[in-house]
Amino acid sequence: MTTNQQEVLLKVENLKMHFPIYRGVFQRQVGSVRAVDGISFEVYRGETLGLVGESGCGKSTTGRTILQLYKPTSGSVYFEGVDLAKLRREPLRRMRRKMQMIFQDPYASLNPRMTVEEIIGEPLQVHEVASPKEIKERVKELLSLVGLNPAFATRYPHEFSGGQRQRIGVARALALQPSFIVCDEPISALDVSIQAQVVNLLEDLQEKLNLTYLFIAHDLSMVRHISRRVAVMYLGIFVELADRNSLYQEPLHPYTQALLSAVPVPDPVIAAQRKRIILEGDVPSPVNPPSGCRFRTRCRLADKICAEAVPEFREVKPGHFVACHMVK
Amino acid sequence: MTEYLLDVQGIETHFRTPEGVVHAVNDVSFNLKEGETLGVVGESGCGKSVTMLSILRLIPSPPGQIVRGKALFMGQDLLQMSDTEIRHVRGAMISMIFQDPMTSLNPVMSIGKQMCEPLMLHLGMSKKDAEARAVQLLGMVGIPNPKERLKDYPHQYSGGMRQRVMIAMALSCNPKILIADEPTTALDVTIQAQIVELVKRLRDELGMAIIWITHDLGVVAGLAQRVMVMYGGYVIEEAPVKDLYAHPSHPYTVGLLGSLPRVDDLQHRRLFSIEGQPPVLYQTPQACPFAPRCKWAIERCWKENPTLESISDGHRVACWVNIHDKGARS
Numbered sequence: 047m048t049t050n051q052q053e054v055l056l057k058v059e060n061l062k063m064h065f066p067i068y069r070g071v072f073q074r075q076v077g078s079v080r081a082v083d084g085i086s087f088e089v090y091r092g093e094t095l096g097l098v099g100e101s102g103c104g105k106s107t108t109g110r111t112i113l114q115l116y117k118p119t120s121g122s123v124y125f126e127g128v129d130l131a132k133l134r135r136e137p138l139r140r141m142r143r144k145m146q147m148i149f150q151d152p153y154a155s156l157n158p159r160m161t162v163e164e165i166i167g168e169p170l171q172v173h174e175v176a177s178p179k180e181i182k183e184r185v186k187e188l189l190s191l192v193g194l195n196p197a198f199a200t201r202y203p204h205e206f207s208g209g210q211r212q213r214i215g216v217a218r219a220l221a222l223q224p225s226f227i228v229c230d231e232p233i234s235a236l237d238v239s240i241q242a243q244v245v246n247l248l249e250d251l252q253e254k255l256n257l258t259y260l261f262i263a264h265d266l267s268m269v270r271h272i273s274r275r276v277a278v279m280y281l282g283i284f285v286e287l288a289d290r291n292s293l294y295q296e297p298l299h300p301y302t303q304a305l306l307s308a309v310p311v312p313d314p315v316i317a318a319q320r321k322r323i324i325l326e327g328d329v330p331s332p333v334n335p336p337s338g339c340r341f342r343t344r345c346r347l348a349d350k351i352c353a354e355a356v357p358e359f360r361e362v363k364p365g366h367f368v369a370c371h372m373v374k
Numbered sequence: 375m376t377e378y379l380l381d382v383q384g385i386e387t388h389f390r391t392p393e394g395v396v397h398a399v400n401d402v403s404f405n406l407k408e409g410e411t412l413g414v415v416g417e418s419g420c421g422k423s424v425t426m427l428s429i430l431r432l433i434p435s436p437p438g439q440i441v442r443g444k445a446l447f448m449g450q451d452l453l454q455m456s457d458t459e460i461r462h463v464r465g466a467m468i469s470m471i472f473q474d475p476m477t478s479l480n481p482v483m484s485i486g487k488q489m490c491e492p493l494m495l496h497l498g499m500s501k502k503d504a505e506a507r508a509v510q511l512l513g514m515v516g517i518p519n520p521k522e523r524l525k526d527y528p529h530q531y532s533g534g535m536r537q538r539v540m541i542a543m544a545l546s547c548n549p550k551i552l553i554a555d556e557p558t559t560a561l562d563v564t565i566q567a568q569i570v571e572l573v574k575r576l577r578d579e580l581g582m583a584i585i586w587i588t589h590d591l592g593v594v595a596g597l598a599q600r601v602m603v604m605y606g607g608y609v610i611e612e613a614p615v616k617d618l619y620a621h622p623s624h625p626y627t628v629g630l631l632g633s634l635p636r637v638d639d640l641q642h643r644r645l646f647s648i649e650g651q652p653p654v655l656y657q658t659p660q661a662c663p664f665a666p667r668c669k670w671a672i673e674r675c676w677k678e679n680p681t682l683e684s685i686s687d688g689h690r691v692a693c694w695v696n697i698h699d700k701g702a703r704s
Binding site: 101207237239240241246264266267270291304305306307308309313314318324328 | 616
C-alpha cells in the first residue's frame, strides 16, 4: 500500500494530555495522570484508522484531545494543515464543523427531553448554517440517510432501541457535513446482531460521503474488519501502527502479539489449536508509568535495556511502525 | 433419571410489568452431565440469565414468577425444595458468578471477611480454618501474596482480580456446578483470556460442571463442550460445540455467526446483519418469534411456533425450514 502519495487530512505530532491531580487543603498539584504521553501519527483522507487498546490506555482521550474537547498539554494537531491546538474561540468553532464525534453510549449521549429533530438539528442551529425550515428538511434527509423513517423526527429518544439511537447519533454527527469523524466505541454497547447493522451503516456512509474515521474500540476483530490501518495503544503511547493485514498477520510488538492471541475466535477447531500468550498482571498506573519501555513489566522479552531507554517509535518496514527494543 | 447432574424440564418464567406479562423463559429444557461445560448464548433479553436464576430460585417475586417446570438436581427438584434446602444447594452445591464483580462484593467488608463467611456458615469451619482455606483459594485463582491481600477491600483490587476473588468464593465450598453469568464481559481481552484459562484449569482440577452464559460466540468456542442458543426466551438450537459452528442450522445462529468479524479474516467482506430487533414476548407466540427477522421464513413460520427437533446426534433445532437445502452457508 503506497500511503505516502495520499492526502494527509490529520497530522498529530507529539501530542500529550496530562490530567493534573490535586491534593490537600491548598489543592496543590501532586502529580498527573499521563493519559496520552507523546503520540505522533497521520490520518489520510478517506481511510479508517483503527485505535485499539485495553481500558485506561488513553484511546478515548486521544480522540477527544484531537477534537480539542480537552486542551492538549503539549503537541500539535494539524487538520487540513491548520494547528488546532493553537486556535481559540471563533476560528476553532468554525473548524469544529469539519470534525465530529460518535459516542459509545447511545443512552447517555442523547438528551431525553429533546425530540430527534431537535437533537439532529441542534448542530445546524448552533453553527447558524441553515434557516429553521431548511433544518427541518435536512433532518429528514439525514434520517433517511442513516436508515430511519423521516416520520420519526418528532419522537423522543426513549422510543428507540439501542441500535436506532446509535443511528440518531450518527445522523447528528453528519449534520454539518464533516470530513472527519471520531467514532469512540460506537458499537460496544450494542447487541451482537445490531453491531453488524451499525458497522455496515458506517461503511456505507464512508463510501457515499468520502468520510475519514478514527475508529476507537477494544474489539480487535471489529477493528480489523472496519479499518485500513490500525494503531495499538498501551499506557498512553502508540506501541505499533501498521496497515491492517500486516498488523494482524505479523504483529511485531510483544504487546500486540499477546493482545491478538487473547481474542477469542468463534471456531472450536481453531480455538483448540491456538497458542495463547497470557499476559501476567494488570496495566500499571498512568500516574507512575514504568521507566524505559512501559510494557516491560508484563513483557516476556524484557531485558536490561528496556528499563533504561525509552524505545523509539520507528518505521521498521514501509508503513509499519513499532516501539520496541527487541524488534530488529 | 439420575444420569444427569442437572435435568431441567420445561421451565417457564413470567414477569408482571405495567405493560403486561412478559414471557421471559418459555419451555426451556436442558441437562448437564457431571464435569460437562455447557455454553448458553444469546443477546440481552433472550432469557439466558433468567433461566439460570429461575433454577436457583433467585427470581425476585413479585414481579417474577416461575409458572411451571422442573429442575432436577441429582434427582431432587430445586423448585419444590424448602427455603432451607435451597439455601444449602445455593451455598455449597451450585455456585454462581456474575458479570460485574464490584456489585457482587460488599465494598465495606474486607475480602477476607467476605470469603470466610460462607465457609463458616455452610461448612461449619472455625475462623482460623476458614482463613487458611481463604488463603489457599486466593492462591489457587492466582492472586499474589494471598495472605496480605485478605485484609484489603474490594476497591483495592483491579477488575480482573475481583473476578478472581468471585471465582474463589464460588469455589470455596467445592460446588458440583458453577454457573458463570457473563463473567468476562466487563473485562479487557487480555484479562478475559486470563480468566478463561483459569476456569479451564480449575474445571480440569476439580471436575465440576460449568454453565457459561455469554453473548460472545468466540469465548464459548474455546471453552464449552455443548452450546445452547436462546432467542426470545426459547432454546432455538442446541448442539455439540463443533457441530454448532460447523453446521449452524437455525437462521438466527447462522446470522449471529455471520455477523461476527473474525480476527483471522483476510478478506474484507460485508458483515451479515440481522435486520430488526429481538422481541419482547407479552403472550405465548402463535408464530416463530424469529420469523419477523428471518429471510427464510415460510408461511408455516407465521402460523406455528416450531418446537425443538433432533436433526442429528445431540443436535436439536427449532425451525420449520431446512435452511441447508436453501443455500445457507454449510
